[in-house]
Each structure stands twice: as C-alpha cells, then as structure tokens.
Amino acid sequence: MSTLRRARHPGARPGAVQAVPVRHPGRWVAIVVIGVLVAMVVNSVVTNPNWDWAFQLDNAFSPPVLRGVVTTLWLTAVAMLMGVVLGVILAVMRLSPNPVLTGAAWFYIWLFRGTPVYVQLIIWATIGALYKQISLGIPFGEAFVTFDTRTLIPNVVAALLGLGLNEAAYMAEIVRAGILSVDEGQSEAASALGMSRLLTLRRIVLPQAMRVVVPPTGNETISMLKTTSLVVAVPYYELLFNAQAIGTRTFRPFPMLIMASLWYLAMTSVLMVGQYYIERHYAKGSVRTLPLTPVQRLRKRFTGSEMR
Amino acid sequence: MNGNGATPMVRAEQVEKWFGRTQVLKGIDLEVAEGDVSCIIGPSGSGKSTFLRCINHLEVVDAGRLSVAGELIGYRQRGDKLHEMREKEVARQRQDIGMVFQRFNLFPHMTAIGNIMEAPVRVKGESRATARENAQGLLDQVGLGDRGDAYPSQLSGGQQQRVAIARALAMEPRLMLFDEPTSALDPELVGDVLDVMRQLAEAGMTMIVVTHEMGFAREVGDSLVFMDDGLVVEVGAPREVLTSPQHARTQAFLSKVL
Numbered sequence: 251m252s253t254l255r256r257a258r259h260p261g262a263r264p265g266a267v268q269a270v271p272v273r274h275p276g277r278w279v280a281i282v283v284i285g286v287l288v289a290m291v292v293n294s295v296v297t298n299p300n301w302d303w304a305f306q307l308d309n310a311f312s313p314p315v316l317r318g319v320v321t322t323l324w325l326t327a328v329a330m331l332m333g334v335v336l337g338v339i340l341a342v343m344r345l346s347p348n349p350v351l352t353g354a355a356w357f358y359i360w361l362f363r364g365t366p367v368y369v370q371l372i373i374w375a376t377i378g379a380l381y382k383q384i385s386l387g388i389p390f391g392e393a394f395v396t397f398d399t400r401t402l403i404p405n406v407v408a409a410l411l412g413l414g415l416n417e418a419a420y421m422a423e424i425v426r427a428g429i430l431s432v433d434e435g436q437s438e439a440a441s442a443l444g445m446s447r448l449l450t451l452r453r454i455v456l457p458q459a460m461r462v463v464v465p466p467t468g469n470e471t472i473s474m475l476k477t478t479s480l481v482v483a484v485p486y487y488e489l490l491f492n493a494q495a496i497g498t499r500t501f502r503p504f505p506m507l508i509m510a511s512l513w514y515l516a517m518t519s520v521l522m523v524g525q526y527y528i529e530r531h532y533a534k535g536s537v538r539t540l541p542l543t544p545v546q547r548l549r550k551r552f553t554g555s556e557m558r
Numbered sequence: 559m560n561g562n563g564a565t566p567m568v569r570a571e572q573v574e575k576w577f578g579r580t581q582v583l584k585g586i587d588l589e590v591a592e593g594d595v596s597c598i599i600g601p602s603g604s605g606k607s608t609f610l611r612c613i614n615h616l617e618v619v620d621a622g623r624l625s626v627a628g629e630l631i632g633y634r635q636r637g638d639k640l641h642e643m644r645e646k647e648v649a650r651q652r653q654d655i656g657m658v659f660q661r662f663n664l665f666p667h668m669t670a671i672g673n674i675m676e677a678p679v680r681v682k683g684e685s686r687a688t689a690r691e692n693a694q695g696l697l698d699q700v701g702l703g704d705r706g707d708a709y710p711s712q713l714s715g716g717q718q719q720r721v722a723i724a725r726a727l728a729m730e731p732r733l734m735l736f737d738e739p740t741s742a743l744d745p746e747l748v749g750d751v752l753d754v755m756r757q758l759a760e761a762g763m764t765m766i767v768v769t770h771e772m773g774f775a776r777e778v779g780d781s782l783v784f785m786d787d788g789l790v791v792e793v794g795a796p797r798e799v800l801t802s803p804q805h806a807r808t809q810a811f812l813s814k815v816l
Contacts, residue, residue, distance in 0.1 A: 406810055439722075443677035443729060446645060446652035452684035453680060457667050536666055537713060 302505040309496055310509050318489035319513055325409065325478040326490060330471050332414030337421025342451065344426055355422065360417035368480050371412035375401060375484040409481040417474060423468045428459030460532040470527035472518045489513055562739060565628040567592045567733055568613060574621035575608055580704055582608045584788035585622065588752075590731075590781075592627075597763045597796065601811055606768040610735050610784070613766065615648050616656040626655060653681065656726030660738040662718040663738075664709035664710040666792045669695065670721045671706035674728045675733035682729070689728075696724035700754045716747030720754055727758075734758065736767040772816060784808045 268286035295301055309315055362370070366480070373380075378399040385393035432455050439449040479490035490510050497506030530540060542550065568590040575583035582605045590596045598606045611617040612624055615632040624631050632648055633640040643651075665673050674693035678684040684692075697703050700720040702713075710718050719739055726734060736755065740748040752774050757776045759765055769775060775782050775796050782796040784803070792799055792808045800816070803809045 433663075435659060435661055435663040436665065438616055439657075439659060439665070441616065441649075442652055442655070442657035443725070444649045444681045445677060449680055453676065454665055458665075470583050532667075534667060534709070 262537035276453050277535055293549055294516070298451065300450045300504065302502060305500075305502060305503045306509040306512075307508065309493075310513070312496070314492040315489065315509070315513070318487065318492035319517070320473065321486075321488040322478050322490075323517065325413065325481065325486075326471065326475045328410055329413035329417055329478070330467075332410065333417025333470070333474075334467065336414070336418035336454070338425050340418060340422035341425035341429060344422065345429060349521065359419045359422055367412065367416045367477060368483055369482045370416050371409065374403065374411045375405065377408070377415060384498075405484045405486045409484045409486040412484070413474065413477065413481070417470065420470060421467070424463055425459065427466075428463035429455055429463075431462045432458045457532070459530075461536060464529050464532055465526065468521065468528075471525075472521055475517055475521065564592070566590055567594070568623050568626055569615070570609070570622065570790070572617055572622035573609065573612060573618060573624050575612060576620050578611065579679060582788055586785075586788075586790055588783060588793070588810065590764060590766060590791055591798070592764050593762045594780040595759045595763075595767065595778055596781045597779040598766065598768045598783045598785055599770065599772070599811075599815075600791075605783045605788045606785050607737050608695075608770050610657075610737050610766060613733075613735055613803070614652050614657055615655075626651070632730075649681070653677075656729060656731035656734040658719070658722050658726055658734070658736045658739050660741050661704075661724045662715070662742070664718055664722055664725070666710050668714065669707050669709055670702065673710070673721060674725045677725070685781045693724070693728060696727055697721070699727075699757070700724050701750065715743045715745060719743065719751045722752050723751075723754055723758070725747050732764065734753045734763055734765045736765065736769070738768050738770065740771060770815065772800060784811065786811070 297479075329338070340355045340358060343351040344359075346352060374466065381399050383396050384399050384402055385396040387393035387395070429451075436454050437450050440454045445453070478488050481488060482491045485491075493506045493510035494503065497503035500506075530543065535539060566589040567645060568588070570586050570588045573583055573586040574581065575646070584605075586605075586609055588596075588609075594678075598610070600606050600783070608617055612619050613626065613631065618632065629651065630640075631651060632643055634643055634647075635641075664670075665676065668676065671690065671693045673687040674696055675686065678689040678692065679686055685727075694703065694706060697706050700723055702717055702720055702724075705717060710721070713721065723739075740751050743751065752771060755765070755767070755774070756778050767774070767779070779796040781793060782799040783790055784792040784799060784805070786807050792803060792805050794804075799808065800812065803812055
C-alpha cells in the first residue's frame with residue numbers, strides 16, 4: 251500500500267503561470283512562402299488584361315445573366331424540394347417492414363443513382379420520342395384521358411424531372427442515414443406512449459434525424475446549384491449557358507466563364523450562411539447552450555454584453 | 559387490494575420468448591393484482607427486462623398468454639385462433655400501460671413540458687391548454703414544477719427520470735412498468751426518483767418494477783419476484799423472500815447483492 255502525500259507548499263502560494271511560450275519558426279516560413287505565392291497570383295490577376303475585369307463587370311448584371319441567375323436559383327430550389335420530399339418517402343419505404351416497399355425503394359435508388367444525371371436529363375427531354383402519348387386509364391385496358399407527351403413535359407418540366415428525381419435517390423440515402431442515427435430508445439418510448447409508427451416518425455425520429463441530415467443536404471444543395479448548368483442538355487437555359495452565349499458572341503469566352511463562376515461562388519456563399527442557421531436550429535436540445543452566431547459575437551465585442 | 563376472484567391487472571401464463579436460438583423466457587407464470595406493486599429482481603440476463611417489455615408488446619411473445627386487465631396483449635382470440643392486432647389496436651392498449659426506461663429516453667428536441675404534453679396532444683387529441691395544465695401539475699408532483707422549459711440535456715439524470723415518469727403518467731395509465739429506473743443514476747440522485755415512485759405506489763398505482771434497489775422492494779413492494787434463467791424462481795412478500803429465501807438460487811443471488 252502506498253500512502254498519498256499532499257504536495258506541500260512552503261511559504262506563499264505559487265503565483266500565476268507566466269511561462270515563455272514555445273516558438274514556432276515553421277509558421278514564419280509558411281507565412282513568407284504563402285505570402286509570396288498569393289502576391290504573385292494577385293499581381294497576375296490584376297495586371298493580365300486577358301481577365302478583362304471591366305468586360306466582366308459590364309456583363310455581370312446584364313439582363314440575360316440576371317435571368318440566368320434567377321433560373322439557376324429557382325431550378326435549384328424546386329429540384330431540391332422534389333429531392334427532399336421524394337427522398338424522405340424513399341428512405342421511409344426502405345426502412346419499412348414491408349418487403350415490397352423496401353425493394354421498390356432499393357430499385358429506384360439503384361437506377362437513378364447508377365446512371366449519369368446528364369443522360370437522365372436527355373431522356374426526360376426526348377421521352378416524347380419514346381412515348382408519343384401518355385394516357386390515364388385502366389392498366390392494359392381503356393384510356394380515359396390521353397396527353398401529348400410534348401405538351402405534358404415541356405423543357406422546363408424535363409429539366410426539373412431530371413434534376414429532382416436524380417436528387418431524390420441521393421437524398422433517400424442521406425435521410426436513411428439520419429433515421430438510423432436516432433437511438434432506438436426514442437421510438438420505443440414513443441411506442442410505449444401509444445404513438446403510431448407514422449406519428450413517431452414525424453414527431454420524434456425525423457426532427458432528431460435532421461441534425462445528421464442537414465449538413466449533407468447543404469452539400470447536395472450546393473452541388474445542385476452547379477449541376478443545374480447541365481440542363482442545357484434538355485435544352486433549358488440558365489446562368490452558365492447565358493454567360494457562355496455572351497462569351498461566344500463577343501469572342502471573349504474566358505472572362506464570361508470567370509464571371510459565371512463568381513456568381514456561383516456568391517450564391518453558394520449565401521447558401522452556406524443559410525445552412526449555418528438551419529444547423530443551429532436543429533442543434534436545439536442536443537447542446538446545453540448554443541454557441542453564439544457570428545453576428546452575436548460581433549455585437550458582444552462592441553457592446554460588451556450578450557444580447558439575444 | 560383486490561380480493562381473490564377479481565381479474566388481476568397483469569396475468570402471464572407460461573410466457574416464452576426466443577431471441578434467435580436463445581430462449582430468454584422459459585415459461586413465466588405471474589399475476590399482479592390491481593393496486594399492487596410487484597418488484598422483479600434477479601441476475602442480469604435472467605429475462606426480467608424482456609418480460610417487462612413483453613407486457614406492453616415491445617417484445618412479441620412466442621408462446622403462452624399475457625393479458626392486462628383481462629385483455630390479451632397484441633392478439634385477439636376468436637374461437638381457438640389468435641389474430642394479430644393491428645398497429646392501431648396495439649397503440650391503444652399501450653396507452654393504458656406507462657413505461658419508464660433505464661436510459662430515460664426523453665425526447666431531446668423537446669422541453670420537459672413538451673415531452674409530457676406530446677402524447678396527450680397527439681395521441682389523445684387533448685387541447686394544448688389542457689395538456690399544458692396537466693403537464694404542469696405532473697411536473698409539480700415530481701418536484702420539477704420550475705423546470706418545465708428546460709431541455710433534457712439541461713437536466714440531471716434524476717430530474718430526467720422524474721420527467722420521464724411524469725410523461726408516462728400524462729396518459730393516465732392503469733399500469734406502470736419500470737425497467738431498472740435508477741440503474742443509470744448517480745447514487746445521490748436515486749432517492750428523488752424512488753420518492754416519486756413511492757408516492758405513486760401510495761396513490762394506488764399498479765406497478766411492476768424491475769430493480770436492484772432491495773430497500774425500495776422491501777418498503778414499497780407488495781410482492782417480490784425472483785427471476786433466474788428465464789423462469790420465476792420464487793414469489794412472495796418482499797420481507798420473507800429477502801430474509802428467508804426458500805430456493806438455493808435465490809439464496810445465492812441475495813448473498814451476493816445484500
């Protein structure tokens with residue numbers, strides 16, 4: 251047996267720790283190297299006339315570009331909405347005890363995730379060639395209403411179907427991961443209270459799954475914002491196409507590509523801010539006190555008080 | 559409380575349960591009268607929790623019959639055939655059976671009062687105002703009247719478990735099942751939870767408590783059940799079972815835990 255001995259302090263208590271900090275010479279080397287590289291890039295970007303910043307600025311807010319921005323944004327929004335709604339349904343189907351539903355969801359995900367979205371867009375655009383008419387009626391029997399496929403699926407619908415149905419396959423897997431991440435005890439507690447499977451899913455499991463679902467969904471949204479540029483295959487015209495059209499017409503394609511990229515960067519940046527606040531919302535309850543938002547931190551720095 | 563002849567609150571006859579190739583329950587016979595507090599003790603792996611979970615159909619019984627208040631759980635008997643109940647019917651049966659879990663299982667994204675209001679509002683269709691009023695009353699009853707707006711993560715384990723008890727009581731069950739309610743708690747927090755359970759027992763609630771708290775079993779329990787290896791080995795008045803156990807296995811277990 252050993253005896254515990256108390257550390258003894260002869261005399262006064264030891265003072266505050268004022269140690270000499272460790273030096274980091276490597277950091278200074280890194281600062282110099284990266285600083286020089288950044289300076290070189292900035293210099294070339296500013297002085298090389300081929301970037302044609304003035305031309306970019308002239309066109310950045312021209313009507314076709316702005317129209318393209320709006321199209322890109324709403325295509326992203328609607329396709330993601332389709333993806334999320336259908337994705338949740340597919341995820342629930344995959345996890346249902348009904349083997350037919352599980353199999354159907356598995357097949358859907360296999361098909362839509364396993365083929366290029368570009369091909370899917372073309373197929374939706376040209377489905378009129380495959381099926382001239384689409385009818386509603388008795389299977390293999392009489393048709394009640396018949397539509398001309400071209401009028402039923404105009405280009406804009408083909409673009410949305412291509413993007414949205416493809417996205418649903420990815421979202422299904424994201425939502426499924428989220429549902430599986432929720433502790434089984436949660437559903438058990440809900441069942442024990444007499445809640446039905448669907449009610450448990452809606453009120454207990456999905457809200458908790460959101461914490462796991464939101465970050466990759468933000469990722470998907472940003473990815474979708476750029477994937478919308480593929481709808482030119484339909485054809486449907488958004489930001490990149492309109493920017494390239496100006497570039498082709500004026501024989502200055504490169505500056506227009508950069509301008510379009512800057513627009514994409516601006517839009518993804520806004521999305522990232524949105525994602526931050528959505529994640530914060532769903533962190534409620536899982537952390538004792540939410541960390542301050544950047545805005546709250548700034549305000550605290552200037553006023554010295556924590557305002558909510 | 560009830561004399562002989564009355565329908566017991568819980569009746570298990572030769573209940574068996576298999577997990578794959580392992581038989582966890584090997585024919586449980588047990589009756590719990592209305593208003594009684596029955597404590598189940600036994601070594602881990604003896605099937606106590608599984609049996610408790612069979613009572614509200616969280617686990618499906620493989621053989622035997624299990625009924626609550628005279629009503630078969632999870633099945634309906636027509637002639638000599640058993641029919642599986644629909645999800646809705648099972649849910650209705652569960653409304654009458656409250657359950658408290660070892661790990662509390664509070665809904666972390668809802669406040670304490672939100673946890674308690676959820677089932678009355680969504681399942682019973684009570685108005686939010688009524689549900690809130692009742693929930694506040696239950697929080698007062700478990701000594702947490704001022705913590706209604708706290709999220710579970712902001713409560714101690716003992717407080718969480720008391721909220722969980724209030725949540726189960728909000729459905730006005732006729733029977734309460736407790737699955738090792740104090741096993742996940744720091745020792746100094748156990749007392750508060752046991753106090754709430756004692757009050758509940760005094761108010762006449764029928765309770766089945768899987769526990770390791772021998773003191774609670776002795777003071778509050780009307781009967782003590784010792785389970786081992788999927789069987790009920792011994793049932794009796796708590797004092798008698800604890801002080802003069804009849805079976806060798808009970809004696810061996812008690813010599814280890816007392």
